[in-house]
Amino acid sequence: MNEVLNSGAVNLASMLVSLVVLVVGLVVWFFVNRSSSRTNEQIELLEALLDQQKRQNALLRRLCESNEPEKENAPEPVKSKSNGDDEEFIRLVAER
Template identity: 85%
Template sequence: MNEVMNSGALNFASLVVSLVVLVVGLVLWFFINRASSRTNEQIELLEALLDQQKRQNALLRRLCESNEPEKEETPEPVKAQAKEDDEDFIRLVAER
């Protein structure tokens, strides 16, 4: 009779352990799945932010180019003076 009671208690204990493992597994699955979905949402938001920043950079580039003053060409005497200065500098460099 003692043996019948022990086998029933053993079956009940294994059933309880199985249920506890199942509940713990479901809780872990819930939190992992939730974290995964949040991560996917954050990745989508970051990609949208990157796309908006690229658009803003393109707009700023166009705005800067449209507001940029035209470059004035330097007159010839200044260029000639710069060329003479370059030649003077070359004369100072020692030859080997």
């Protein structure tokens, strides 16, 4: 008789542990899934922002080119006798 009661208690404890593991697993899955979907939304927004910035840069370049004075009317800049290190440094500055 004792063996029947002990096996029932073990069976109930086993089911209880399984239920707790299931609930913990569902909670973990919920938070992982939520963070994944939020990350995907943020990536989409960043890609859209990048696309808009590229279009703005293209429009700004066209605007600057259209507002430039013609080369015929502009005087030639006077070149200094330096070795040109300053000009090379300016070319190396990264564009944002």
